Amino acid sequence: MSGRAVKKVRVVLGARVRALREDLGYTQRALGRRARLSGKFIGEVERGEKSITIDSLYRVAQALKTPLGELTSMNGDDRTSRRLRKR
Numbered sequence: 001m002s003g004r005a006v007k008k009v010r011v012v013l014g015a016r017v018r019a020l021r022e023d024l025g026y027t028q029r030a031l032g033r034r035a036r037l038s039g040k041f042i043g044e045v046e047r048g049e050k051s052i053t054i055d056s057l058y059r060v061a062q063a064l065k066t067p068l069g070e071l072t073s074m075n076g077d078d079r080t081s082r083r084l085r086k087r
Contacts, residue, residue, distance in 0.1 A: 009074070011048035013057075016071050018046040020064040034063035 001009075021031050021042075028046070029039030037056055044050040045060075052060070061068040 006051075007048060010045075010051060012074065013052070013071060014046040014048045017042070017060060017064070020066055020071075021046075024064065026063075031060070031063055035059040 017031075021028070026034070027039065028042040031037075032039040032042045035042070035056065036059055041050065042060075045052050057071060058068055061071050064071075
């Protein structure tokens, strides 16, 4: 996978995390606490600036009350993608 493709995956993933977080009314700090990560790191992930480990991503998915597959799907036909298109 090229560097550009990896960046796109990070950006899409970050947008999904942000959309779900905002739908739940969580701040980045609140999500970070629930996932045992820093709010600053959540912000970096949402902006596509940082990669996230599968362990941390799993905790974020649990904190967002969504299946891990919803965050990682790249087919654009999942619930989170539809939610992003509505914005």
